[in-house]
Amino acid sequence: MSDTWRIFFLVVMSMLTFQCASVPLEEDFRARWSQTLLTDNESANTEAEIKFGREVAARMLADIDGVENFEIQKYVNTLGNYLAQYSARPDLQFYFWVIESDAINAYAMPGGYIFITSAAYRLLENEAELAGVLAHEIAHVKQKHIVHALDIKAVGAGATLTQLTSGASDAFRVAMNQASEQAVALLKKDGLHQEDEYEADEIGLTIMVQAGYEPDAYLRFLQRVAMVSARQLEEVTQTHPSFASRLTALEAVKRDYGMNNLNYAQLPERFNQFKLE
């Protein structure tokens, strides 16, 4: 073999090695992450996602009113939008709203509409804990968990989300109505896939850390919630994995990402200025 061919062979081999290095090394759950990177350029669907989210949010608000305290709503909305800057969804305007409910829960609707209940809010002790809850919901929006869980194509008999939200025909309007009804059922009764909840915990934790909040605060909040009366937890235990398994998974996330001993912000004083009586 001549020197030239030898060099050519080495170059080809090194290129193949380079290509292999860019392939994700782990499978299953890991593949979901690589998909996030590779296929998340679907900006054409953003308008449909927002329209659908508005329908779901308006349906939720028909049953539950927002807390009538402008300062608290403004504070929560500002914190949420601050966190959303780290969600890598610059195509969305996020909205955060505290709603009156005895159930301890928070809800993420497509398109960036996020609600937290007054009961959950009352249980918080500092801003980092609130950041953890909102970041978890932002992660659901980022990953489009509800849209994926509903399998819109099935709901609309072959229709896409864009067609459903177009209202182009009575059939689409009926299908859209059904889809938003099913979304509310998912949020309040049936829950998302368990793996979506673990993923939202993991992504939420990275969002709050990137934004500068202490990750342990979120774990402490989940521990506190787990101690609350079963009646107030009925909805969240029905729709989420157990607190024990979530906390175990979160500890692993903290370890894997090097999030231990970060000593980031918790801001109890600022949060106390916006306590809900």
Next chain:
Amino acid sequence: MKNMSVLLLGFLLSVVSYAETLYVHSSKAVLLTDRDFSSGTVALLQKGDAVTVLQRQTRWVEVEFNAQQGWVSVLLLKATPPSGIVSVIGSDDVNLEGDARMRASAVATAGATRGLVEEGGAQSMGFDFSELHQLETMVVTDQELDMFSQPVLGGGQ
């Protein structure tokens, strides 16, 4: 022999040009020295910055930016440049790009001109668009976000 050299040169150039580019999609992204949030900071990337991928792992990507190398969370990067905010609020679907103050003003105007009931009278069918419009008027400006972030990034306890 000369032809072979040309072929080899072309091949080498194609390898160089293969370098994958990703774009920062969060407002800021810390370029870290290692795959670990407790590691040191190399640089602070801004939304829209283009980085060259050196290697990709499960949750992290090693990148080069302005001749500096480091690791960024895979969650903050995408293959296409970030777009502006998409809005459907108003009479027709609107694409609003630019700063948050403009968006706030446009949203408030849209809310004011639209009235409190969504077209089609959906409110009577188990929807409350009037409260939805109320929350949609609460848009936060870039200046408010900057002020809000100061105690957080200062590590306030």
